[in-house]
Amino acid sequence: MNEFNALYEFINLAQKNRKYPANTAHGRRAALKLFETVLHPDELEDLRLIEEKMKEIYLDLISKHRDTFSIASLNTYKGRFLKVISDYKKYGNPQSFAHWETKIRRYKNKNTEKDSKKDIYLSDVSLPIHSPVNKIKISFDSERNCVIELPPKLTKEDASIIIKIIESLAD
Structure with missing residues (x-):
């Protein structure tokens, strides 16, 4: 042979x-x-x-x-x-x-990978801010946080718009 x-x-x-x-x-x-x-x-x-x-x-x-x-x-x-x-x-x-040890491959579920990409934070999507801002971080509990970036000079009109937007997001 x-x-x-x-x-x-x-x-x-x-x-x-x-x-x-x-x-x-x-x-x-x-x-x-x-x-x-x-x-x-x-x-x-x-x-x-x-x-x-x-x-x-x-x-x-x-x-x-x-x-x-x-x-x-x-x-x-x-x-x-x-x-x-x-x-x-x-x-x-x-x-x-x-004594041949085979290499075990770890397969990734393609659907899981796509789902993790859907969960994107708004701060990751928004463009970086190059002007000076005031950042306010509010912690509601150990899992829920909120970061608000505001311009240094905020008018009453701007504040009322922001309040309306936040109220529209609340349950």
Whole structure:
């Protein structure tokens, strides 16, 4: 059995032992299949030879599949291919495989992220004030605070407008 086929078995074993999620295993298998189309028989026998000739192999891959895949996609496949080889070298033997610690990803709920952005304070939205102002901070309780910024010279008319606005906000 050649070393290249051992990579397929390694991916299957890693997936069965939950070292690779199904989508990662599928992506790595696809990379192997793609690179297999440009590898010579002697390269299929030796992973070290593949690593030494990776630039030439990658250029062959680009020239063969440039009409089918974008350069960015081929570069992604190259990264997956090299990662499989690296993982195989690191964890290919049973002793190393037993001590393989997988990285746990923390997934964020996209809806929660959007909801947190909706809760924006008015002071964060308003433009910064460059003129001198009087700031009044009122604490109603431990959770409710109010900050009022007023110009230094406030007329009775301005005060009555502010009072009407505040009264309209009250329950």
